Amino acid sequence: MEPAPVIDLGSLRRSCAQCSLRQLCLPVGIGADDVDRIDRLVKRRKPVARNERLFHTGSAMNRLYVAREGAFKTVAGNEDGEEQVMGFHLPGELMGLDALGTGQHRCDAIALETAQVCEVPLEDLQRVAAEVPGLQRQLLRVIGFSMGRDQDHLEMMSRRQAGDRVMLFLHSLSQRFEGLGRDGAEFSLPMTREDIGSYLGLVIETVSRSFTKLQDDGLIAVRGRQVRLLSARRLAEAVHGRTN
């Protein structure tokens, strides 16, 4: 038995001003008093359990979500049951933008592990954004980053070789972890091989084989979900086109 979940409650209460993700999130470049206004908009839910859904396909969007701790995946249902992973979301990354156009979500957001999220009612956010110019700019910036990750995803999918896709995937994850101040050279994958396969347009066996191949080639060391990137240089080379 652990001491108690008191520390959890403490972290739940933490404000935007103290949040470790502050530099990546909406408050960037905004004065202390205005950060306070943002802070009051934010609702923090109780921890999201593994496999729990933040929102569902078809449901109306009324808030934006920011992963604060733990990773998520967004999944689009293929009508006939088949599901496609549209994206992975690490701390500091927005979720729910898929509904900006129509007002209805086009995918489900599912926690890959126990997670914490901040929720911001969209109405309120827009109201405050109109008054705080820095917030409006920053909102567009984080939306832009989100689109950038989608572009990265597209670039992975456009690679013909399975190994290249997996390589790009690991590279991009590595970059994102580094952006979070974590170790970009060694990390633990929050998602299953199945998830990765769906994300990359490959079947699970191919993902597995690609991992072992990359390991045999001395580019990575992998053991289950634990991954270490061995040659940043060769990895970057491979990422930048050179098909091998």
Add this chain to the structure above:
Amino acid sequence: MEPAPVIDLGSLRRSCAQCSLRQLCLPVGIGADDVDRIDRLVKRRKPVARNERLFHTGSAMNRLYVAREGAFKTVAGNEDGEEQVMGFHLPGELMGLDALGTGQHRCDAIALETAQVCEVPLEDLQRVAAEVPGLQRQLLRVIGFSMGRDQDHLEMMSRRQAGDRVMLFLHSLSQRFEGLGRDGAEFSLPMTREDIGSYLGLVIETVSRSFTKLQDDGLIAVRGRQVRLLSARRLAEAVHGRTN
């Protein structure tokens, strides 16, 4: 010889209030006087020639672009020369959003045919958006639609069968044409097979074969770039998962 390009000049001068794309563009749901404010922000360039670039990878973003007439493609360079088509842009669709995150464009925008564009300085747009609440909301909406098209793209790429990808592609193009008030059942493709292949992650030969296969199966009639969708029902069926 044609009479003269006078009509062209006339259409160039047309304001947002009179624009046929008004319903799809930024002024949606905004009062007449505020539309006028938007209108004054908009710069209209001289026609963009086929293969001309609107912006380049790496260049700083300072405006948003809206295709007004004619189609564009956005292309990401693969460093080693290989290029990947990231999107196609029909009239009323925004371009340049790829730079929202970093402030630098991550792709080139190239006209597929002679085209007209409206350009809006981002600074000014943000300023006015802060004052006109409808504009802010509509800006987020059109950004959302743009993200939605990227998601559609991703869903095409996630299909394993080449024929399915091409099918989804034609379906989505058809929908977009209909949204423009054009015929969604018969249209002319503004892009080459090569472009389609790059967009869908297929080589040109596979695209060509897929077209002929779809024709042999009675789903479409195709002759060069002219395409007619024959069975909306069977097409929709195929689009919604049923792998054939």
Add this chain to the structure above:
DNA sequence: CGTTCCTTTGAATTCGATCAAGTCTGGTGG
């Protein structure tokens, strides 16, 4: 009217999907 670019078609090859067993892991209950 010829040249260039785009497109189609054919034959051979390759890489990933599929089918089919196993192995490893962490968690549960005896």
Add this chain to the structure above:
DNA sequence: CCACCAGACTTGATCGAATTCAAAGGAACG
């Protein structure tokens, strides 16, 4: 504490679809 179990992962063999290589037909444009 150990045995068992389910889910996740790996590995092998076969098959098929898309790529590759090669060539020729068609459309567009000066």
